[in-house]
Amino acid sequence: MNKLIIAAAGSGKTTYLVKESLKIKADKVLITTFTDANEREIRAKFIKLNGSIPENVTVQTWFSFLLQHGVKPYQDILMAANVMGLMLVNNKSGFRFNSKRGFPVYFSEADVRHYYFSSDMKIYSDKIAKFAYVVNEKTKGLIIDRISRIYPHIYIDEIQDLAGYDLELIHLLLQTPSNIIMVGDPRQVTYHTHEEAKNNKYTESQIEQFICDKCKDTVTEIDKTSLKTTHRNCQAICTYANSIFPEHEPCDADEKKPTGHDGVFFVKPADVDEYLKRYRPSQLRYSVATTVNPRYEVFNFGESKGMTRSRVLIYPTKSMVDWINDHSSKLAFESRSKFYVAVTRAEYSVAIVYDYKNKTDILGIQNYVLP
Amino acid sequence: MAISKIKICNFKGFKGLFTLELNKGLNILVGNNETGKSTILEAIHLALTGLYGGKYIHNELSQYLFNNEVIEEYLQSVNDGVPIEPPSVLIEIYFDGSIDPVFEGNLNTDHATKAEGLQFKIAYNDKYNDEYQKVVDSKQPSSLPIEYYEASWTSFARDSITVRSIPIKSAMIDSSNYRYQNGSDVYISRIVKDLLSPEEITSVAQAHRNMRDGFVKDEAIKAINDRISKESTIIDGKVSISVDLGTKNAWENSLVTQVDEIPFGYIGKGAQCVVKTELALTHKRAQNASIILLEEPESHLSYSKLNQLIAAIEGKYSDKQIIISTHSSFVANKLDLNNIVLLDNHETVKIKDLDSAGFFKKIAGYDTLRLMLCKKAILVEGDSDELVVQKAYIQQHGGHLPIQDGIDVISVGTSFLRFLEIAKCLKRPTAVVTDNDGDIDALKKKYADYLGNNKKPFIKICFDEAVDSGTLKIGKNDYNYNTLEPKLLKANSRNLFNKIFKTIYATDDDLRKYMKQNKTDCAIAIFDTSETIAFPDYILEAIKND
Numbered sequence: 001m002n003k004l005i006i007a008a009a010g011s012g013k014t015t016y017l018v019k020e021s022l023k024i025k026a027d028k029v030l031i032t033t034f035t036d037a038n039e040r041e042i043r044a045k046f047i048k049l050n051g052s053i054p055e056n057v058t059v060q061t062w063f064s065f066l067l068q069h070g071v072k073p074y075q076d077i078l079m080a081a082n083v084m085g086l087m088l089v090n091n092k093s094g095f096r097f098n099s100k101r102g103f104p105v106y107f108s109e110a111d112v113r114h115y116y117f118s119s120d121m122k123i124y125s126d127k128i129a130k131f132a133y134v135v136n137e138k139t140k141g142l143i144i145d146r147i148s149r150i151y152p153h154i155y156i157d158e159i160q161d162l163a164g165y166d167l168e169l170i171h172l173l174l175q176t177p178s179n180i181i182m183v184g185d186p187r188q189v190t191y192h193t194h195e196e197a198k199n200n201k202y203t204e205s206q207i208e209q210f211i212c213d214k215c216k217d218t219v220t221e222i223d224k225t226s227l228k229t230t231h232r233n234c235q236a237i238c239t240y241a242n243s244i245f246p247e248h249e250p251c252d253a254d255e256k257k258p259t260g261h262d263g264v265f266f267v268k269p270a271d272v273d274e275y276l277k278r279y280r281p282s283q284l285r286y287s288v289a290t291t292v293n294p295r296y297e298v299f300n301f302g303e304s305k306g307m308t309r310s311r312v313l314i315y316p317t318k319s320m321v322d323w324i325n326d327h328s329s330k331l332a333f334e335s336r337s338k339f340y341v342a343v344t345r346a347e348y349s350v351a352i353v354y355d356y357k358n359k360t361d362i363l364g365i366q367n368y369v370l371p
Numbered sequence: 372m373a374i375s376k377i378k379i380c381n382f383k384g385f386k387g388l389f390t391l392e393l394n395k396g397l398n399i400l401v402g403n404n405e406t407g408k409s410t411i412l413e414a415i416h417l418a419l420t421g422l423y424g425g426k427y428i429h430n431e432l433s434q435y436l437f438n439n440e441v442i443e444e445y446l447q448s449v450n451d452g453v454p455i456e457p458p459s460v461l462i463e464i465y466f467d468g469s470i471d472p473v474f475e476g477n478l479n480t481d482h483a484t485k486a487e488g489l490q491f492k493i494a495y496n497d498k499y500n501d502e503y504q505k506v507v508d509s510k511q512p513s514s515l516p517i518e519y520y521e522a523s524w525t526s527f528a529r530d531s532i533t534v535r536s537i538p539i540k541s542a543m544i545d546s547s548n549y550r551y552q553n554g555s556d557v558y559i560s561r562i563v564k565d566l567l568s569p570e571e572i573t574s575v576a577q578a579h580r581n582m583r584d585g586f587v588k589d590e591a592i593k594a595i596n597d598r599i600s601k602e603s604t605i606i607d608g609k610v611s612i613s614v615d616l617g618t619k620n621a622w623e624n625s626l627v628t629q630v631d632e633i634p635f636g637y638i639g640k641g642a643q644c645v646v647k648t649e650l651a652l653t654h655k656r657a658q659n660a661s662i663i664l665l666e667e668p669e670s671h672l673s674y675s676k677l678n679q680l681i682a683a684i685e686g687k688y689s690d691k692q693i694i695i696s697t698h699s700s701f702v703a704n705k706l707d708l709n710n711i712v713l714l715d716n717h718e719t720v721k722i723k724d725l726d727s728a729g730f731f732k733k734i735a736g737y738d739t740l741r742l743m744l745c746k747k748a749i750l751v752e753g754d755s756d757e758l759v760v761q762k763a764y765i766q767q768h769g770g771h772l773p774i775q776d777g778i779d780v781i782s783v784g785t786s787f788l789r790f791l792e793i794a795k796c797l798k799r800p801t802a803v804v805t806d807n808d809g810d811i812d813a814l815k816k817k818y819a820d821y822l823g824n825n826k827k828p829f830i831k832i833c834f835d836e837a838v839d840s841g842t843l844k845i846g847k848n849d850y851n852y853n854t855l856e857p858k859l860l861k862a863n864s865r866n867l868f869n870k871i872f873k874t875i876y877a878t879d880d881d882l883r884k885y886m887k888q889n890k891t892d893c894a895i896a897i898f899d900t901s902e903t904i905a906f907p908d909y910i911l912e913a914i915k916n917d
Contacts (some may be wrong), residue, residue: 072529073476074485083529142485146528149472 001176002220003158005183008251009241009344010232010308013183014038017155018045020181021057029057030151032065034161038306042157058151062162063088063125069147070132070169071123077135078112084121087130093124129165131133136172145167145259147177158305159184159207167210172296174218182207183227187245188344189337190302224249230344232308236263237343237350240364243327259348265368266356267313281311281351284342290315301338304345312346314339317351324352324362373692374415374539374662376465378480381458383410386438388480389717393694394710395467397684399703401695403744406695411714412543412664415694417464418491419662420540421522421534428493428522429486434515436460436493442515454507457516458495464539471538476528488527489537496521542651544644545666563628563650575626583614640671645680652687662692669699681705697740704735713743713797722796727789738781742793746777747800749913750790753893756855757782760804762898763906776916791821794830801830802913809838809853828830833913843880846888856886857891862905871900 007013021029033039039061046053053059060068063086075083087093094107094115107114116127123131136143147154154173156162159182162170174180186207211220229252238253240263258264267275275281276296283298292298292315299307309318316324320339323331331339343350356367373396379389384407391411400408434442441458448455463479466487475487495503499519506516524532545728562752567575586592596611603610628635630646638646651663668680681702682698684693697703704712708728713720722728731739751757757780764773764780773780781789787803794801803821807814811834813824818832835858843850851857860868865879868886872893876882886893898902 068530069528073478073527075529076477139484146472146475146485149475 002180002218003182004090004208004220004222005181005227006208006222006224006249007183007185007227008230009185009188009341010228010230011251012231013185013227014042014045014157014306015049016227017157017181017183018042018049021153021155022046022050022054024056024153028151029153029155030065031057031059031155031157032062033157034062035158035305036061037303038158041306062156062166063128064167065336066132067123067126069150070143071128071135073146074135074139074142075131077138078131079116081121083117084341085123086125087118087122088125089161093118093126095146118335129169133165133168133172136169141172144172144176148173148178152178153281154178154180156180156182157184158188160186160189162207167207171215171218174215174220180220187248187337187340188305189334190305191340228252229254232347233344234258234262234348236364237348239344240264240350241340241343243364244336244343256347261311262348264343264350264365265367266354266360266362266365267351268355269353270355271368272313272353273371275351275368276313279349279351281313281349282307282309282345283313283315284345285315286317286338301342305341307345308347309345310347311349311351312342313351313353315343321354324354324365372470372539373467375467376463377411377415377418378461378463378465379411379414380461380480381438381441381817382414382436382460382462382910383407383438385410385717386440391712391719392721393692393712394721395692397706397710398692398694399706399708399711400694400714401698401703401711401740401743405719406714408714409666411547412545412666412696414462415464415662416541416543416664418464418489418524419534419537420543421524422543432493432517432520432522433631434517437515445515446512446847449512450510452510457495457503457519461490461494461518462491464488464491466539466783469494472529473530474526474538476526478525478527478529486527489532490525490527491522491805492525493522495519499606532675540661541664542647542661542664543664544647544651545664545667563626566650566653586614603609641673641676641705644668644672645676645683648680649683652683652691662694665693665695667696667698669697669702677702678705690856693784700738700740701735703740704737707732708739708793712717722793725792725796727786727792730786730789737783737790739790739793741779741781742790742799742801743797745779745799747779747802748780748790749773749780749802750783750787750805751780751804752784752787752806753782753890755890756804757895758891758898758913759859759906760853760910762904763910766904766906767911768916773914778916788817791830795820795827798829800829800917802833804913805832805834806851806858807834807836807838808851809840811836811838831913833855833909835907835909841880843883844882850880850883850887856890857883859897859904860886862907867902867904871896871902 005013005016007016017031031042032367033042039059042059043053046057046059067083067086071083087102092104092106096105096107096114099105109115116123118124153232156170161184170180170182184207193260208222211222228249231254233241233253234256238251242248242250261279273293275282276293280296282304283292283296284301284304285292285298287300316339317335319329319331319335322329323336323339323348351368352365358367360367373395375395376390376392379385379391380387384405389407400411413423417428423436437458437460443796445455445458465479465481468475468476468487470486470487475485477483479486479488479490486834495516496519501723503516503519506512506519510895511882524537526532536714544853564572579725592612595724600611608649610802630638630642635643635646648663648665648668651661662758665684665802669677672680677699684695685706695702695706708731711722713722731737742750749760751760760780762775765771768776787805791801791803793799805814814834819825821827821830835853839852839857839861841850841852845853860879860882865876865882868882869875872885872889873896874882874885876885
């Protein structure tokens with residue numbers, strides 16, 4: 001039975017997957033996820049709940065899984081030379097040259113060597129899923145069949161990070177006898193496995209929609225209720241976070257004991273150092289380009305996914321600030337998603353660095369004044 | 372759960388790619404010396420365990436693992452300044468497709484759409500390119516630059532694997548005994564270790580640790596340590612004696628296998644072989660397939676122990692894969708000739724659907740392997756026929772014994788047809804020398820499968836077309852004028868034979884009687900004589916080299 005579980009941030013997705021896999025004693029289980037950080041999180045959860053990772057369970061990042069089982073077994077159908085590993089790329093790979101007018105020209109798919117591989121024979125991360133998909137087609141399904149015989153149980157965490165040909169592979173896996181459980185939060189799309197145009201309309205993480213549209217032929221249950229309660233955020237944070245994605249079903253929060261500084265706050269830039277000293281929040285920023293106080297813990301938004309902190313201090317981007325002030329202003333889906341991730345890291349308090357005016361009055365956000 | 376095929380390339384005697392398909396259960400490897408029987412067993416064991424000659428291959432890489440000719444060609448090319456690629460050894464093990472899909476892929480020399488298995492390679496590693504280039508530039512390597520080589524395992528899915536993760540366990544049982552420092556046998560330690568479940572291994576390791584701790588806590592040791600540390604005044608630290616805490620597998624090295632309280636190494640070679648085999652056969656870790664490699668078990672076993680061993684193998688091979696190399700027809704017959712894999716010039720021939728296998732299994736004394744291993748066979752009924760045919764051959768072929776030319780004259784008693792079935796199956800050139808016993812029709816009927824329209828190009832049935840008769844009687848019965856002795860006499864003269872036998876018979880019939888009663892002695896005399904003998908045509912036909 002296949003299952004897609006839409007989960008709230010801090011609702012215990014990872015714990016759920018680890019517990020599910022511990023129930024399986026003999027069969028092989030694969031647990032895969034997109035980020036290295038989350039893979040470590042899954043391993044740590046096994047140690048915490050079970051003392052070790054059982055012999056029948058494999059924890060692997062999605063790319064590492066694709067390289068081992070999607071590319072290598074039958075790679076010479078497309079490429080005879082040895083694949084030396086994976087090259088992570090953030091932009092479209094296979095750049096050839098700039099045209100006279102200054103437009104980039106890319107290698108075409110027909111040039112397999114340069115379309116999929118870097119000069120040192122590493123496969124580009126944005127095309128690895130496509131490679132696996134194409135080889136699977138050419139071998140009449142040997143890749144997917146092999147995976148399904150190796151792993152009767154495949155659990156995918158942070159499913160919302162997958163896109164493009166990843167989704168095609170998921171679609172194929174859903175049709176095998178393997179039991180697939182996918183969990184994810186469509187509000188937390190901070191990474192994309194690639195920039196491929198394939199399945200573009202699902203990249204704003206409408207994984208649920210993808211299942212409904214494309215996977216009608218597979219028996220896949222969609223569960224939106226089991227993991228909708230956050231154990232992490234207090235009610236005020238949860239309520240504010242819900243307002244970031246009003247189009248999604250709101251999450252619930254567990255009762256939390258107040259600490260005396262609870263909820264979402266604006267903090268003036270001038271007060272940041274004093275605020276840090278007083279509450280010791282973790283600082284969250286868009287990228288390394290953002291100036292922060294180096295004496296306190298700091299993470300990029302994307303990096304912070306999966307983490308729990310008592311308190312956070314967010315350095316918003318300009319467009320985030322505009323959007324916070326006025327939800328009708330334009331904010332790219334990805335930015336909105338990152339902001340959502342940042343807000344939902346905190347148990348008790350979220351501080352947003354913003355030079356608010358005395359008249360500033362945003363629903364759900366208190367103006368913080370130094371005592 | 373078995374190995375379906377093995378491929379060997381450039382390993383020892385095998386130049387280029389050699390392929391051997393294996394039966395699921397029992398495989399009896401036969402072949403002349405130097406055909407690679409032992410090398411095949413070594414190759415399988417090496418690829419599955421990383422052990423060569425009882426030692427880990429990583430520390431034992433040498434150019435002697437490579438085919439000599441391949442090395443020569445390579446060195447020549449470097450010396451000539453047109454270096455070819457450094458040679459590599461490759462051993463591929465193909466699983467029968469039911470063991471573990473993780474090993475499935477198309478990285479193999481079959482390039483089959485899919486296959487399950489692994490590759491073991493001893494190959495030059497690119498990372499030494501700089502240093503290697505200097506060797507090549509010098510143009511004077513006298514040996515393979517083995518220091519730039521590495522042994523590695525890869526699944527057919529191009530995944531690099533460790534020996535530990537190979538799902539087939541191999542047990543090698545041969546006459547050699549490789550020992551650990553403590554004297555325990557390398558192979559038997561492996562077999563015992565493979566017998567244990569992970570839980571058992573943990574408890575053995577635990578027990579070993581307790582033993583160690585107990586030693587240090589012992590009052591006697593404590594007293595000694597106190598004394599030592601008091602007496603050592605020069606050294607600052609505390610000096611004490613303890614047991615080697617060793618490596619994480621220290622317990623393995625301390626294990627000694629015993630039989631009736633006698634350390635394994637001290638029991639007889641034959642018993643060692645039987646014990647090893649039995650242990651390997653009882654190995655029951657269901658999650659792993661296992662293969663037993665048995666090298667020439669006859670070489671140190673008495674007839675009765677060999678029988679016991681074969682009975683043990685026969686009872687178990689339904690659920691184990693066994694490869695046994697042998698030079699013994701007895702072993703081959705007993706274990707069913709249908710399991711034979713014949714090695715000849717790095718080609719393999721398998722025997723299939725042999726009707727006579729059941730007969731040879733029951734009456735295992737026949738020299739079936741001689742027929743399988745010779746270039747050409749001449750089948751005769753008994754000892755005297757054998758001697759006469761040999762003599763004819765020597766005389767016709769410039770003093771050569773037939774065996775010197777690879778031609779084996781084999782006495783088969785009354786089992787001509789059974790041997791012919793094997794010859795037919797192997798397409799082995801074979802001549803039958805038989806008496807016509809005065810009934811040509813009966814003979815033609817008996818050999819109908821090999822005469823007339825059914826004639827096989829490589830099988831000759833040789834008998835005298837003429838039916839002779841006479842009046843001689845032996846007791847109440849008529850004398851048979853159509854056997855070897857009277858035919859020989861017919862081709863020669865009474866005088867000559869009297870001379871050879873040192874007899875003085877006055878009539879042919881008297882000589883016939885003498886020859887009948889002293890068959891073997893007469894044959895020996897004919898064999899030993901320096902006189903020239905005339906042989907009947909059918910014998911000349913049989914010994915003719917085509």
